[in-house]
Amino acid sequence: MPEAELLFSETSQYLKSEDVAQLRNAYLFGQGAHSGQFRKSGEPYISHPLAVARILGTLHLDAPTLTAALLHDVVEDTDISKAEISERFGEPVAELVDGVSKLTKIEFQTQEEAQAENFRKMLLAMARDVRVILIKLADRLHNMRTLGVMDQVKQRRIARETLEIYAPIAHRLGLNNIYQELQELGFRYSYPLRYKVLVKATKAARGNRREVVGKILDAIDLKLKEVGLDAEVTGREKHLYSIYMKMVDKHLSFSEVLDIYGFRVIVKDISSCYVALGMLHSLYKPIPGKFKDYIAIPKNNGYQSLHSTLLGPFGIPIEMQIRTAEMHRIAENGVASHWLYKSSDDDFDDLHPETSQWLQSLVEALSGSTDSLEFLEHLKIDLFPGDVYVFTPQGKIMTLPRGSTAVDFAYAVHSDVGNCCVAAKINGENAPLRTLLKTGDRVEIVTAPYAKPNPSWLSYVATGRARSHIRYFLKNIQYDESVKLGERMLNQALLSFNINPDTINETQWEKLVRDSGVKSKDELLAEMALGKQFPAVVAKRLTLPLESVSNEQTAGPITILGTEGLTVQFAKCCRPIPGDAIVGIIKKDHGLVIHTHDCAIIANSQKSSESYLDVAWGKDITRTFEANIKVTAVNKQGVLARVAAEIAKAESNIDDIAMESDGDYTRMRFILQVNNRHHLAQILRSLRRIKDVARIIRIKS
Structure with missing residues (x-):
């Protein structure tokens, strides 16, 4: 098969001759195992694992990964066992194949439950070895490229699954090219009519704007040369799915989405990035609030770049990305950049710290959840992170999804901190645990040794890690x-x-x-x-x-x-x-x-x-309890302060307060922390001594 020879030729550029020989053996073994099997398109089945291996070959992945890619459907679709693969190609290859294989021999009550369990098994294997998900993503990418032969119902189900799970995982791992192609194909098959309309509209707009884009490229290139910056400048058309989501999120028509083109500037070092940014800001006016420094604070997947939106010619917004060649390599290939241009002898511990942390959080969610659908819910929550960067009291930066609360932060620090948290201080001020965090907040968690998670936390936590630990507890x-x-x-x-x-x-x-x-x-x-x-x-x-x-x-x-x-x-x-x-x-x-x-x-x-x-x-009760009282007092300045002072003197805390006034009198409802009836009676006696207090009652219903 010509594609097989292309694979061996392409991989021989970076693999040893014995590794290429192993790939050839794996191809022949897989071809024999899949003999007589055909894809829905009519092609021999071996064409699929071969295409998957070629996708991974472009990322310069190691020989065991490419071997497992060639054999990834053998255990699932033929009589070949994992033990036989282990014997012929080694235990690492067998483990990778097993991690990718679906759970076809277990019966489930629903398709959703079966698919959720498949994801669970795949991601558990991924957490042990990230190469599992790289094979799975390449497998999904080729299936999406050939999805046209399926019926419309299957097309939409697989496309929706791709947009919800696989594309976000690719993004989380920094595999930019795979991520964008999965999004485009997912969009094409999820909304075929909308896709066709947007294709037609962008083709029409491309001709009108080509001259403008060329003019911008020339201006940027000239400006950078003026200050002696050696830079590579490219213009790129934004992807259809990105344009579509902008139309949906901001309720815009296509004609209102002006920034369908972006520009990328690649320079030699970090200092040149900031010099280039200054030059571009002097060329075109930056739009306020549209600048992000991902070099100083990288994304979770290791992505680094300067982003700025500028007001270009004719009032057209243009998006600029400025990065070094090394940053560009990581931006395009993510975790796979670990293998790109490196020897196959490297180990796999040198992943970006945030990526490793996310993989570890998957293990924790798996161990804390016995229900596959529940785990899938955790996964989906964690696959759509925002850009909220907060600081610990020691100044360490922590990245959390948009919508995270102080409870999410507590669990991000450590599960024990989350389980025992009782209050939070945000920027030095006391704040409720449900407070939404903003970028730049400095967060300190107050804990108590006997505190326990509250079921109500589940209604507002944003991270799968927090949700998993709370439910487990x-x-x-x-x-x-x-x-x-x-x-x-x-x-x-x-x-x-x-x-x-x-x-x-x-x-x-x-x-x-x-x-x-x-x-x-x-x-x-x-x-x-x-x-x-x-x-x-x-x-x-x-x-x-x-x-x-x-x-x-x-x-x-x-x-x-x-x-x-x-x-x-x-x-x-x-x-x-x-x-x-x-x-x-x-x-x-x-x-x-x-x-x-x-x-x-x-x-x-x-x-x-x-x-x-x-x-x-019982006897010797040590905890405090809530008591509800109503205080009616003359409506005078400072009366609330005097009431609160007496409550504090009686060694009680105010949990909540509500007030209403009818002119002459103010009615104050307090929820107090008390030890027992004797303690409450002591508080009430103290309040009755206040001259302006007219009446006090304990509310019991």
Whole structure:
């Protein structure tokens, strides 16, 4: 096959003769394995892995990668095993082939679940060896180039998947050429009519603007020569997908998108980049807010360049990129530039630090997520990063996606910092954890040793790393807490039936677990804590005629300490505090919710003996609780300050405050942090001593 000889000829320019011989052997082996198989276009199947290997050859990838590319479908589509590939071509090649192969032999409930698991496996292999994704991206690129033979439904599904997953991964890894071609092809097959209209419009505009582009190129070239800069200047037409997204994002028509051309200036060193920038700014006026210095602060994928948008002739905006030849090489080839122009003996640890960090975050997301669709959600979030650069207190720059909060920053520092964060200081000022971060912010995280992730964080975190760690913590820690609480609830129910919990044997438990359709005793106990099973019902089903409890054992209340975690919640309607008479209600999927006995909400609800539990406060409670009070005071200047000062003197914090005034009086609602009823009474006595305070009440509903 002529393409095979082209591959061997092209790779012989940088590979050793024995490596080219291995490629030839791999090609012949793959040709034999795929014998009799044809692509939908009618071509022999071997033409596909051959094309994939040639794409990777342009990146000067090593022999094992190209060998694996030639064999990447052998395990999936033929009877050849991974062990046979390992024996003939070595374990590294076999591992690469295995990483690329799909999970065809496992049954899934839905196509989405199957594809999500495929991505999960591929990216786990990629995190171990980035060459896996390079093969997969080349595989996808050739499939997209030949997508026209598929039916329209498949075209759109594959194109959408390419735009959502593969193109962003290529971008994240800095593979600019592959990224842009995947985007263009994805756009072409996702929106065929829009693509055709834009092709026609750009062809018409190209003729009108060719003269302008030539004029700009000549002017730039002349200006740079004036200061003695040796530079290569090129003009490029922006890609259709980039133009289309600009039209969508900014609600523009094609005629309103003026900057469809960009210009690139390549110079010898970094200092020349800034000299060239100054010269260009003196030639054409820069547009305010349209300058980015990716040399001082590189992108996550190692990309470096100066970007500036200038107002060119006839008021046309022109986008300028200024970089060195080395920066240009990295910009075009990303992680693959590690192999380009280097020997095949180099190791793979010399990747850009940010790329390595992202690959490591993938491993963490994989280990923290048991659900493939959930992992894919994390991946999609992380594949669309913005340009938010923030600083640690020590001055280290951290890059986060646009929309990140202080919680995302905390998890980016370390998972332990995220799990224990309680507050943030942004630019020296206290700020809520949900505060959106902006480029240039200096962020400091305040932690507490007993703090835990809050489920509400999931509603505003932006990074997959943060989301993965929060979900992992909630799933595992909440489960352990639920099991312990469920056991206490069941023991109380058994004692109420005069049954000693210690007399329940394993046989009875095994029967109950089997009849309940759960996997284990712990799962059943956890379901009780979360309100999915009622302790009284479980106790009745569990008990057969058993020995009664001794006289000393009675069904006492469940002790509440306030440190039970997420499985015990304190109702916001009445905000119970130690010293209040309380009652527990089992609420499905929420666990045990504690109310005061006189709470209006439970007084109006229909009581069920199965859902209500007898609870009581424990001794030596150390945590604080929220109490809601309403203070009515004469509407005078400084009254709020005096009230706040008295609260602080009584060693209480104000969590929230709301005020309203009707002229003569101001009504202030406070949520305070208190230890117990005695502490609250002390605060109220202090407030009553203020001359202008007319009335104070505690709000319980």
